[in-house]
Amino acid sequence: MSTRVGTQPLDVHRIRTDFPILQRTVRDGKPLVYLDSAATSQKPASVIEALAGFYQTSNANIHRGIYELSEEASILYEEARAKVARFIGAARPEEVIFVRNTTEAINLVARTWGTANLQAGDVVVTTILEHHSNIVPWHQLAAERGIMVRFVDIDEAGRLRLDQLEGHLRTGSVKLVAVTHVSNALGTINPVSEIARLAHEAGALVLVDGAQSVPHLPVDVRRLGADFLAFSGHKMLGPFGIGVLWARYELLASLPPFLGGGGMIRTVTTEGFTPGDVPARLEAGTPSVADAVALGAAIDYLEPIGMAAIRQHEVALLAYALPRLEEIPGIRLYGPVGEDRSGVISFTLGDVHPHDVAAVLDLHGIAVRAGHHCTQPLMRRLGVVATTRASFYLYNWEADVDRLVEALHNARRVFGVAG
Amino acid sequence: MSDLYREHILDHYQHPRNYGTLDHPDRSFEDSNPLCGDRIRIDLKLSGDYIADIRFSGRGCAISQAAASILTEMVKGKSLEEVKALGAQDLLEELGVPISPARRKCALLSLKVLKAAAYGLNEWPS
Numbered sequence: 408m409s410t411r412v413g414t415q416p417l418d419v420h421r422i423r424t425d426f427p428i429l430q431r432t433v434r435d436g437k438p439l440v441y442l443d444s445a446a447t448s449q450k451p452a453s454v455i456e457a458l459a460g461f462y463q464t465s466n467a468n469i470h471r472g473i474y475e476l477s478e479e480a481s482i483l484y485e486e487a488r489a490k491v492a493r494f495i496g497a498a499r500p501e502e503v504i505f506v507r508n509t510t511e512a513i514n515l516v517a518r519t520w521g522t523a524n525l526q527a528g529d530v531v532v533t534t535i536l537e538h539h540s541n542i543v544p545w546h547q548l549a550a551e552r553g554i555m556v557r558f559v560d561i562d563e564a565g566r567l568r569l570d571q572l573e574g575h576l577r578t579g580s581v582k583l584v585a586v587t588h589v590s591n592a593l594g595t596i597n598p599v600s601e602i603a604r605l606a607h608e609a610g611a612l613v614l615v616d617g618a619q620s621v622p623h624l625p626v627d628v629r630r631l632g633a634d635f636l637a638f639s640g641h642k643m644l645g646p647f648g649i650g651v652l653w654a655r656y657e658l659l660a661s662l663p664p665f666l667g668g669g670g671m672i673r674t675v676t677t678e679g680f681t682p683g684d685v686p687a688r689l690e691a692g693t694p695s696v697a698d699a700v701a702l703g704a705a706i707d708y709l710e711p712i713g714m715a716a717i718r719q720h721e722v723a724l725l726a727y728a729l730p731r732l733e734e735i736p737g738i739r740l741y742g743p744v745g746e747d748r749s750g751v752i753s754f755t756l757g758d759v760h761p762h763d764v765a766a767v768l769d770l771h772g773i774a775v776r777a778g779h780h781c782t783q784p785l786m787r788r789l790g791v792v793a794t795t796r797a798s799f800y801l802y803n804w805e806a807d808v809d810r811l812v813e814a815l816h817n818a819r820r821v822f823g824v825a826g
Numbered sequence: 827m828s829d830l831y832r833e834h835i836l837d838h839y840q841h842p843r844n845y846g847t848l849d850h851p852d853r854s855f856e857d858s859n860p861l862c863g864d865r866i867r868i869d870l871k872l873s874g875d876y877i878a879d880i881r882f883s884g885r886g887c888a889i890s891q892a893a894a895s896i897l898t899e900m901v902k903g904k905s906l907e908e909v910k911a912l913g914a915q916d917l918l919e920e921l922g923v924p925i926s927p928a929r930r931k932c933a934l935l936s937l938k939v940l941k942a943a944a945y946g947l948n949e950w951p952s
Binding site (some may be wrong): 760 | 830840861862863864886888929
């Protein structure tokens with residue numbers, strides 16, 4: 408793990424004042440306890456101001472507008488790309504493709520790299536931990552092109568069975584390993600560098616779903632070993648509607664175009680078109696310029712705090728929360744315990760349906776998620792229809808955990824859960 | 827403690843009425859909400875056009891299970907025509923708690939299953 412010892416603890420009190428929404432109350436005056444950052448993070452005032460500020464002072468469509476506003480907007484958009492590139496250790500800004508979200512980034516890879524490189528009989532290996540966004544695009548290619556999708560299972564603790572991955576790779580048919588860095592349902596931090604090494608030895612490329620890792624841990628693409636990295640802006644303090652696909656420049660340059668339209672071409676005639684260079688080639692149509700700029704502001708907010716410090720903070724919150732949750736009679740916690748665990752806690756309470764648990768927590772002003780978390784294969788593997796999930800970020804503190812524990816004791820009494 | 831989980835809802839959830847299955851039901855139907863995993867089966871014993879006996883079984887959230895229990899009490903002894911005429915509002919009023927849009931499917935699953943049984947369906951027409 409890249410968590411460093413000796414990082415400064417976060418000044419959570421100060422951080423919380425940066426997030427206007429944390430000042431509001433819910434359910435008849437109860438302070439908001441927001442424990443659903445794995446679904447989407449809250450936004451600091453600086454990000455909200457960057458978004459509004461773009462529209463107030465710099466709004467124009469980018470590229471080829473021969474006037475000051477358009478030049479300014481183009482510069483802001485490309486500066487945001489450079490910030491993202493620096494944030495993840497990319498070799499150059501052109502390696503960052505702006506998309507809507509992680510799902511679109513993975514679909515882009517499936518539709519461009521996948522259609523150019525995968526034929527009937529080729530295998531894409533994914534895992535039972537994946538979000539549907541890293542399963543369905545491969546199922547779609549299986550239905551259309553006859554590729555095969557193979558899954559790596561987990562052990563009882565919720566860690567990937569690397570022996571199964573090696574077994575798949577030995578067949579020699581694997582062209583891509585598509586794996587999540589951090590499980591959104593269990594919080595498992597997968598050893599992606601090790602997975603990438605194994606995959607590369609077998610001649611397969613590696614796509615990493617970074618939706619739950621880039622916002623929470625130091626992620627450097629030079630150390631990650633992945634060929635593709637996909638993540639979303641809205642889970643890392645940025646706005647909805649902006650996400651990122653990263654790949655090495657040479658790999659991106661080898662991809663056929665994704666969507667066709669404005670911005671992605673060099674020339675268009677009545678007979679056909681020639682595509683432009685990356686990144687424009689993969690960003691057809693007017694992009695979410697303001698959202699990209701606001702994502703840049705989110706990175707400006709995260710960087711001085713430091714991703715190692717944020718990770719350390721979530722490790723400490725997890726260490727505070729897990730023993731207190733374990734004491735609740737009838738609770739069952741899922742996911743591994745150890746250094747390879749992010750600030751995500753999935754649980755069930757007796758045989759109470761997770762929607763009921765979440766509904767009672769909501770009455771206490773606590774926002775959690777309940778359901779299958781877009782991981783139906785994992786839920787089936789765990790033998791549950793759903794779980795309740797609490798997830799942390801830099802603005803959460805021990806008081807949030809205390810409120811959660813207290814409300815769960817109450818839920819247990821409401822539904823008569825025995826120990 | 828709350829509007830949603832009032833005592834009568836919890837009572838029906840923890841002590842469901844007419845729970846179980848019938849040995850030789852005249853009508854039986856089962857359905858689920860795959861997204862949340864709620865599942866309800868309803869068996870009917872008919873006497874002419876009237877519901878002589880009714881049982882429900884299944885699992886899921888408190889709202890879906892309490893609603894099913896309440897519904898069985900509402901319709902026992904009623905005619906199939908009366909059941910066919912039941913609307914969502916009839917059951918929601920009987921529940922008597924605020925049902926948010928997200929929980930509406932939970933609250934109404936049993937009514938959907940009962941109506942399918944009343945119409946004599948074995949499965950949803952495709």
